Amino acid sequence: MKDPLFGIGKLDDELTGIPDKKIVLLSASPSVGNEVFGYQIIHNNLLHKNKVLLYLNRTSPQSYLTEMKDYDFIADANLTIIDSYSNMTGIQSSSTSNTVIVENPSDGEEIKKKLSAELEKGYDLVLIDSLSLVIDAFDFNYAMSIIDLVKSKLDIKKGSSVLLFTDWDYGTNEISSLVSKVNAEVEIRGIEKRVIFGQYFAVIKCDWVKEKNFSSVLFKSVKPGGIKIYFPKVLITGPTDAGKTSFIHSASRDAVSVDRLGGTIALDHGNLDFEGYKADLFGTPGQERFDPLLKLLGGEAIGVILIVDATKPDQFPRAIEMLRKTESYGLPIVVVANKANLPGALSVEELKDKLHLGKDAPLVQTIAEDLSHIDPNEPTKLKKEGVEQALRALFKQLT
Ligand SMILES: Nc1nc2c(ncn2[C@@H]2O[C@H](COP(=O)(O)OP(=O)(O)O)[C@@H](O)[C@H]2O)c(=O)[nH]1
Ligand SMILES: [Mg+2]
Structure with a gap:
């Protein structure tokens, strides 16, 4: 008792x-x-x-x-x-x-x-x-x-x-x-x-x-479920192919992606329900031709998860640029370094250094589930540990 x-x-x-x-x-x-x-x-x-x-x-x-x-x-x-x-x-x-x-x-x-x-x-x-x-x-x-x-x-x-x-x-x-x-x-x-x-x-x-x-x-x-602490808008942004769609589909059960020809053209959306928290996740497209949409998509976000491909440091300036374009620079942020187990993936220190995001910005490494027996028409799932670690790190800053 x-x-x-x-x-x-x-x-x-x-x-x-x-x-x-x-x-x-x-x-x-x-x-x-x-x-x-x-x-x-x-x-x-x-x-x-x-x-x-x-x-x-x-x-x-x-x-x-x-x-x-x-x-x-x-x-x-x-x-x-x-x-x-x-x-x-x-x-x-x-x-x-x-x-x-x-x-x-x-x-x-x-x-x-x-x-x-x-x-x-x-x-x-x-x-x-x-x-x-x-x-x-x-x-x-x-x-x-x-x-x-x-x-x-x-x-x-x-x-x-x-x-x-x-x-x-x-x-x-x-x-x-x-x-x-x-x-x-x-x-x-x-x-x-x-x-x-x-x-x-x-x-x-x-x-x-x-x-x-x-x-x-x-x-x-x-x-x-009952009463859940609710975050109406969490932005998931980052360069093309970094793993935004994969992250959203791994974090929420009912994610919806508007896909055309493989790449995400409009947006991903997912309702997250995790450890007493509820959040709406909004993904941005990564391609530059959609940049005019970014400000709109980023509006009123209260936190951001920036997803980068850990093997592609040449895309990092683009990643930072997307934070600016969505006007989410300065919001509570978690960096997700995805594909962390692929050859050529940078270490945590290298990632932090090259992303110029400061020592305090939490950085979480994620990797995909075994890709060999997964339906190629379904979004890739990332391993639970990394996804949950990223969400906890964000909610910790938001509460
Ligand atoms: N090997 C590997 N591939 C991944 C991983 N995460 C995503 N991918 C693949 O990378 C591609 C882009 O992922 P996606 O989530 O669509 O990226 P987005 O453009 O940021 O939405 C897809 O073909 C995924 O299967 C990962 O951790 N490891
Ligand atoms: Mg996508």
Whole structure:
């Protein structure tokens, strides 16, 4: 048994889990939603054999578990649900040993009694989905008294708590007294301009972490898999035949290349899903006649992987030129020296020297899988170790 973790990459890095007796508020804007965070936190705690109590008033336990399953999150006997929903709708809750039914969900005293009795048993994690619905069903003060109840039990029984909250138009005073009651607040918001084109979360406060320079983190919620830290645009550039198409097809399962006569003429695109990160990879064509496109393709990239053929130093000036043309010079970069096992491949020192990219720019060597038994019509696959090393080196700079 360990401190409950979120199971969400960057959040666990920044907060190092949720220590005993701590309460975290996950506050989402109405357009974004926070329920997937709840599914993922529960899933991750069950994986770690933690005992989880879910107070549920947003939907039925059955729908909740089905939703979780859509993300490939399977609940087990360590999850207990207090069902404060079913009897509100008249739908029969199928009572199991792991469900505690609130007979009258509009009876605030019954809820407190049942919650209190469960908390007495001791849980590693107590999740409330959702706190805003408690406010709406009763009032603000009642919801605060629920937090007080949870807090008083955690103080004795240990364990920590996560409150899912949707920031409808509550008053500023109410919000600030809510925030002052919790130990940490994470905001979940959309980047909106008529439509939502991005979602992010940001740690707003946390009283157990000294270092306070938290950043906001873009994420995507994917089925299955859940919350992934998301990088909307990573550029894959480099000279012709260096291995850009091969890299993109090796890094993502569903890459698409627009190919004509062998060489890539338009672009490669791939969705990457790796170690809790998601990224869209955009490849550029290498031939000079497509240079007018490069600026366009490079626009809004947040990081770049420069791929060179380790046996062709005569192409290195062209490689640097492509960084300039895509306007990605100066972005977080990883250099991939491909074909590193071919005769004539330069050493790491020689590569760094000839590429003028500075000692700090990470450089990763990659080689192709055995090319003898591979379909010649399929893009070449590079060996996993090198590709993953390159991605980790990039994500390390981006987070
Ligand atoms: N021997 C060897 N060939 C490779 C390697 N990587 C790519 N290739 C080959 O090099 C050619 C160009 O690769 P491609 O990924 O299309 O390069 P791009 O033009 O940068 O997109 C293809 O024929 C690949 O099969 C490698 O590591 N070793
Ligand atoms: Mg290509």
